[in-house]
Structure formats: C-alpha cells, structure tokens
Amino acid sequence: MxxxxxxxxxxxxxxxxxxxxxxxxxxxxxxxxxxxxxxxxxAVEPSAVEVAIAAYHAAEAAWRPHELSDETPRTKALFAAKEAADNAVMIAPCRSLEDVRAKARLCFSDENVMDSLQKRTWANERVLTQFLCSILGEDAR
Incomplete structure (x- = not known):
C-alpha cells in the first residue's frame, strides 16, 4: 500500500x-x-485448565521421587500438594474443546488421575461428578 x-x-x-x-x-x-x-x-493467556494441569505436573514431578520414601513431614506435604493440584484439575471448568481434550489426555496418560476419577471423593462428592461438571464448563458443586 x-x-x-x-x-x-x-x-x-x-x-x-x-x-x-x-x-x-x-x-x-x-x-x-x-x-x-x-x-x-x-500471547494468549492460558486457560484455567492449562494452568491447573501445569501445576499438577509440577507437583507430581516434585512428589514422584519421594513416592516410596518413609512418611516424613516433607513427603506428606509433597503428597498433599500433589493431591490439591489433582483436585484443581478435576474442578477447573472447561471453556473450550481444547480444555476438554487436555483433561482427557491427562486422564488417559496418568494412572493416578484416572484412579482419582474412579475411586475418590472430595468435598463430600465423587470426583467423577465434579470432573463431569467441569467438562460441561460448570463450576464445582
């Protein structure tokens, strides 16, 4: 021009x-x-799901070397951080199809996350229920 x-x-x-x-x-x-x-x-801002998954990976990586260690205050704190990050992933509401896909990929690739979905409860509700609500874009109940 x-x-x-x-x-x-x-x-x-x-x-x-x-x-x-x-x-x-x-x-x-x-x-x-x-x-x-x-x-x-x-410079697109990461979604809440992306942030939660990144935090989970970081917490899981910090805990993993101590998985078979004796229970000490440090290993308990690392495990609690990993569990909190796991819960944050489960309840983070999906705002796009990419968020849904990211959560599904994490579930299929991490046996601990899949186990959480199948067996755990959190805040007096099954984690699976909270996860499904988040997939629909709803906040945790």
Whole structure:
C-alpha cells in the first residue's frame, strides 16, 4: 500500500505532497496497528485448565521421587500438594474443546488421575461428578 502511495506521489508531483504524506502516515499507522495486534494475539493467556494441569505436573514431578520414601513431614506435604493440584484439575471448568481434550489426555496418560476419577471423593462428592461438571464448563458443586 505504501508503495502505491509513493508511486502516486511521484506521478502527480509536489502539488499533492501534503495529502500523500498524510496518506503515508495513515498507512504506516495502520500497518503498525496490524503488527501490534498480531503480536498481542500470539500471547494468549492460558486457560484455567492449562494452568491447573501445569501445576499438577509440577507437583507430581516434585512428589514422584519421594513416592516410596518413609512418611516424613516433607513427603506428606509433597503428597498433599500433589493431591490439591489433582483436585484443581478435576474442578477447573472447561471453556473450550481444547480444555476438554487436555483433561482427557491427562486422564488417559496418568494412572493416578484416572484412579482419582474412579475411586475418590472430595468435598463430600465423587470426583467423577465434579470432573463431569467441569467438562460441561460448570463450576464445582
């Protein structure tokens, strides 16, 4: 677009130089705005589900080396953090199909998460019920 305006300026002389300069500034501002919006769209905020899954992976990785250790205050705290992160994943409401897929992938890839779904209760309700509500995009009951 800027090249077209420059060619127009060359062909029509200096009489229209001010108009052409104004058009050039508008074109540059427009181009800068487009580039800025593209930069912002690349920095998408992670969803609550993505954040919860990342936190779960971190907590699970911290606990895993201590899984077979004697129960100490440290191992109990690491296990409690892992369980809390697991619960956060289960109740984080899905806001997109990608959130649903991310939760399903985690369930199929992590036997502890699958076990939580099948056997555990949390806040006097089966984890599976809370998980299904979250898949529907609903907050935990």
């Amino acid at each position: 800027i090249d077209v305006i420059c060619d127009y300026q060359f062909e029509h002389g200096e009489a229209k130089a001010q108009i052409i300069d104004s058009l050039l500034w508008v074109a540059r501002d427009l181009a800068d705005g487009i580039v800025a919006s593209l930069d912002r769209s690349d």
